[in-house]
Amino acid sequence: MKRKRIAGVCITLAAVVLAGTFAVSGNNTKDKNHVEIINVSYDPTREFYEAYNKIFSKYWKEKTGQSVDVIQSHGGSGKQALEISNGLPADVATLALEYDIDAIRNAGLIDKGWIDEYPDDSAPYTSTIVFLVRKGNPKNIQDWDDLTKDGVGVITPNPKTSGGARWNYMAAWAYANEKYNGNETEMKAFIKKLYKNVLVLDSGARGATTSFVENGQGDVLIAWENEAYLSVKDYPDDYEIVTPSISILAQPSVAVVDKVVDKRGTRDVAEEYLNYLYSDEAQRIAGDNYYRPSNQDILKEYFDVFDLNINLVTIDDFGGWKKAQETHFSDGGIFDQIYEGQTAEDIVGRNNTKKLQNSGKTESAASFM
Numbered sequence: 001m002k003r004k005r006i007a008g009v010c011i012t013l014a015a016v017v018l019a020g021t022f023a024v025s026g027n028n029t030k031d032k033n034h035v036e037i038i039n040v041s042y043d044p045t046r047e048f049y050e051a052y053n054k055i056f057s058k059y060w061k062e063k064t065g066q067s068v069d070v071i072q073s074h075g076g077s078g079k080q081a082l083e084i085s086n087g088l089p090a091d092v093a094t095l096a097l098e099y100d101i102d103a104i105r106n107a108g109l110i111d112k113g114w115i116d117e118y119p120d121d122s123a124p125y126t127s128t129i130v131f132l133v134r135k136g137n138p139k140n141i142q143d144w145d146d147l148t149k150d151g152v153g154v155i156t157p158n159p160k161t162s163g164g165a166r167w168n169y170m171a172a173w174a175y176a177n178e179k180y181n182g183n184e185t186e187m188k189a190f191i192k193k194l195y196k197n198v199l200v201l202d203s204g205a206r207g208a209t210t211s212f213v214e215n216g217q218g219d220v221l222i223a224w225e226n227e228a229y230l231s232v233k234d235y236p237d238d239y240e241i242v243t244p245s246i247s248i249l250a251q252p253s254v255a256v257v258d259k260v261v262d263k264r265g266t267r268d269v270a271e272e273y274l275n276y277l278y279s280d281e282a283q284r285i286a287g288d289n290y291y292r293p294s295n296q297d298i299l300k301e302y303f304d305v306f307d308l309n310i311n312l313v314t315i316d317d318f319g320g321w322k323k324a325q326e327t328h329f330s331d332g333g334i335f336d337q338i339y340e341g342q343t344a345e346d347i348v349g350r351n352n353t354k355k356l357q358n359s360g361k362t363e364s365a366a367s368f369m
Helices: 011-019 043-064 077-085 098-106 144-148 163-179 184-196 205-214 225-234 258-264 267-278 280-288 296-300 320-329 334-340 344-359
Strands: 034-042 067-075 092-095 129-134 198-200 220-224 239-242 253-256
Touching (some): 034 077, 043 205, 043 267, 067 077, 092 267, 098 163, 098 253, 129 205, 129 225, 144 184, 144 220, 163 184, 163 205, 198 205, 205 220, 220 225, 225 239, 267 280, 280 296, 320 334
Parallel strands (some): 034 067
């Protein structure tokens, strides 16, 4: 039976805060028998944290005698970082990449040096970028080149709002870098051609999955590895995964939001919430939800799930996230250049393709919105 995935941004946090029914600004330790913390996370971690919160609550109760409720918020990583910076009272941020945590630090909410607070650069699990295609792979998509071909409709989120989308983009950039021996003019042309085939730029990774899986748009979804595996698990007769020749080691980052936990009195539970992610039990839950455990011994237990020999670059190969953000995703960066460089014919063609695919009548070359 097909299982309905957890979709849509968690409305509980925003709605409750707006209604004033959750005392997020006050001291949260008055009740010594109960505590609440808020985890603001990115899109595809919904199933993982739903499972993790249960084991952490049990662990914390046994350790301290105090019950804990974890309130979740999910959305595009960049957008979530902005929400925290603008006042969303997260005790912990579990986002898609280092840059988004740094954005919160730059807002004065997280202390300097956060990346060294936990092992593995505060990345308790990793992932990579793969392709999800329809069963039988009718467009014979094997590598990044195939995503630039006429008649191939691509689904990927918007890198302006989604951390996963930035990993997708950088994985494609890594392929272009090798293919064109670092010739930036040719690399830009390659990326522009790829994004010309993008049918939908959803704000987050889960929205992109919904567009591809549930709405039937496109021929290929550029996806987090865990998101692709969940889709195949839910719809084994409908989808399959293609691993490209080059991808990127995606390192989602976690941090305590210092200003919030000090104000609310939740530092102890928030710090342990992140620390327990490195426990063997939590690492196996990560693996069961198709994230790659940072514990290498436990990762080896999933040799029959993950391709452990995949050719992965790292963001450090491109100067780190600060440089990558400035070069590619800042206002006027390379992504804006290829976006703004689309012609009117491109946009019209793309919109026509989207209408045709939605109607199920035909397929044609897509262009970039």
